[in-house]
Structure formats: C-alpha cells, structure tokens
Amino acid sequence: MIQLQDVQFGYKKKKLLFDNLNLTLQPGYIYGLLGKNGAGKSSLLKHIAGLLYPDRGSCRVFGYDATDRNPNMLQDIYIIPEEFNLPGMSLNAFVKTNAVFYAKFNHEQFDSYIREFDIPADAKLSTLSYGQKKKFFISFGLATNARLLILDEPTNGLDIPSKSQFRKIMASALDEEKIIVISTHQVRDLENLIDNIVVLEHGNIIFNRNIADISERMAFEYNLAGVPEDEILYSEDLHGRRAGIVKNLSGFDSRVDMELLFNGIVKDAEKINRHFANQNYESSI
C-alpha cells in the first residue's frame, strides 16, 4: 500500500505545491492520475518514488519511508518518466547490467513484451526511435515485476497499434499485489484500462473515485436535449450540440467518457463530488 499523509511540499519555500496532501493507493488497481499542466502530477509521482522529499508529512511505500530509498523498497518500484535518456549500449547489455538488481525480473516475460512491441532484440538503444525506446522501457519495467509501476505519459510517442498493445499488456500485467499509476493528458488512451481516477488540481486531489462507482452513478450524454436541468452535472458544447455528464438514474452502468469526466471535474469538482456524497447518503437511508 502507498500512503501519503499530510504531505507539504514546494519548490519555493513561500509557494507550496502540496499543502496537506493525503492519498492512499491500494494494490490490485490501475490508477489514472489526471490533471492540467503544472497541477503537480509529476511531482506527486516523484514523491512516491522517493525522488522528491516532502517538507512535512510522510510518504510510505509498502511500509518503507520513501525518502530512505531502501533497496528492498526500490526493487519493488519501477518508474518510467515522460522524458528519459537511455545509455548508448545494446538492449541485451542494458538488461544484463540492470536486471540483476530486481529479484523478480523475468527474462521470458521481457522477451515476450519485446516481441509483442516488435522491438529488435539485438538493437542498440541509441538507434531506436523515441517510441521504441519507450516500449523497451515499458517492457523492462513490467518484467521487473515491481509491485509499483509508475508511468508518466506512457502513450506519448507511441503509434496507434502500440497504444492498443500497451493497453493490452498493462491490463494483463496487473495482479492483486501490484499498483500501477499512470499519469497522462491523453485520457482517451486510458479508457477501459484504469480502475480509479485521481484528479489533481493546483496540488490538491479534487477527485478520487473508482470507475465502477462513476459508471454506476453518472452517465455521459452527447446530446442533452430533453434532459431535465436538475439531472445535468456538467455540460459543454460539442460540435454544435450540448454534451455532458448527467445523473445515472437508469440503474445500468454507463460507459465512462474520461475526457468529459475530466472537464467536468476541472470545471466544478465540488458539484461532481457532491453528487457522489448525496448518492451515498441516499443509499445509506
């Protein structure tokens, strides 16, 4: 389990990015971390990986203080950042020199990911394209079998077939021990993949819900004509029509439109959260 408790952090002393931020991530789920530019997504991921230290509060990863960077904790974490630079060595040499640090590294698994992503096994890392490097990195990260996998904008630079391969591989890699955190702006790339949506705005977590809850309690409509105003939680103009989020009163699970949901949360998170609170209250009585 990952637990951030009352985390206070700022790059400048007088300007705090996180002020008493609390977040708990449970094993067995894929978390989608969403937010606008500068919301603090990368900083949050860096705190979890022990790459940034909170000024106050604590960040515990599988029982360890993340700032200790204990090797036993680090072999259960793999981070794939948005921007990276791989050394000028062969793919095999990289695996040979780096895999030894991860007790659960599985070479067969790595080979199968590499084949799936269509990366030449004898390639030199410096000769690969950005997208291929990213796929190699994702393959290596998954093969470490780390319990926490952090991916910052993983689909940036991937072509369309690779994006669907990515979704397929990520879904198959999850087990009840693992936590996968994916931070992205490409919300559509995460559809049908993530279990929980966490939205960060100005260093605060303004939304943290399970996809099942969302699809049970909200519906995403692309033409709001005829929908009573009191059922509309958020609306926006979409190619001349009014699309938006409405209360799901049908009793059936809806298909979650991540982009609409994100826009709705950013516009008025309080209203969206209130809807969940009201539903909880109604269901409890």
Next chain:
Amino acid sequence: MNPIFDLKRLGYFINRQLYMNMGALGISVAAVAGTLLMISALFAYFNPGEVGTLIGLRNLYLVVFFVGGYIFTSSVFNEMNSPQKSFTFLTLPVSTAERLVGAWFISSPVYIVVFAVFMVLLAFISCLIAKAPGVFPSLFDKTVLRVVQVFLVTQTIFFVGACTFKGHNFLKTLLSLFLIAAVVGAYSSGLVYTLFQGHGVGPHNLSKEFEDSAEYIFTKIIPFIFWYLLAPFLLVVSFFKLKERQV
C-alpha cells in the same frame, strides 16, 4: 540481502557503472593515451639518452594523472546529475553506502590501477625510443608513491563536488576551491595584521611559545588532518549529499 550494505549488490553496481560508461571512458582513455604517446615519442626521439627528458615526461604523466583523475572523479555521478537520467540512478535498488563505495572505488583505486598500467607502458616505450632502457626502473621512485597518496586524499574534494553540483562539476569544484582559498587567505591575512598591528611577522616580534605553537600546528596537526582526516571526512559529507539528493 542487507539493505544497508551488500557486497554482491555492490559488485553489480560497480559492473553496471563501468559497463554503462565504457564507451565514453574508452574514448577519453584512448585520446589521452594517444596524445601522451605522441609527445613521449617526439621528446624521447629528439633527446636520446637524456635522463632529464625521461623524468620530465614522467612528471608530465603525473600531472595528467592528477588533472585526468579530478575530471574523471567530477563526472562519476554524471547519470545522477543529468535530468533525463537521474531517475534511473536514484531509483536503482542500491543503498546510499553502496553508491558511495562503488563510485569511489571506480574513481580512485580503479582509476589509479588503469592509469598506472598506461604510465608504465608509456614510460617503457619512451625509454626504448630514447635508447635508455636502464632509466626505466628509476622513474618509479618514492615520488610516484607520494603523488598517488596525495591523489587519494585530494580526489575526495572532487568527489564531494561530483555529489553536490548538477552539471559542470569539475569547474564548479575548482571555483569553490578558489573561493575557499581566497576567503581563508583573506581571513588569515586579517588575523595576522590584527595580531601584529601591521608590523609584519618575523623572528624579532615572535615569542618562543608562539613559534613552538605555530611549528606544532604546521608540522603535526595540519599534516595529520590532511593525511588521516580530510578524505574520510569528505567521504562522509559525500554520503549525506547522496542521501539527500533529489531530482
């Protein structure tokens, strides 16, 4: 595995660091060795049988040994100091103590051994070209050993610099040394001026007690600090710098 220090993991780390930097290291070593070989061959050829030239060449190798060692030490944490690589280095499952010992081992003992091999080869070739092979053993006298000892101590200054600065570590360490020297020099000058009211320092105005104290400080305390305390202290400072390092 022990989370604080594990020899097996240290071995993996040293192997990784050497392997990942092999390309850049190889090019640097080849360039320096090639240049030294050219210089040695020219000087030895045009000054046959001259012992002074061979000793001069040996001294040149030692200067290169120092400068090269400081530059190499300054770059030993390049991966950590690069914004696009630091995350792999800092999240690698290795303890801070292992990072410290591994990087020090590569930049000090390994560097010394590698340079020594090249130096022996270069000196031998120079002696052969100068037609004075008998001089070869005398080139490796106590001076060389003393130089290695001094390097072992002073190298740790650049090691701290490698842990502290993010980029241009060698130049920034040199600048810091210059600033520290300037501040210490200015403070000492001010202190002497205040103590002796501007009359200057000489045997006429120094008491026996002061002379003894000064002699004791300069011949006993300062050498003791330099040879036995400076390097361990700077390595401890490096440990905490590494431990507190963030991206």
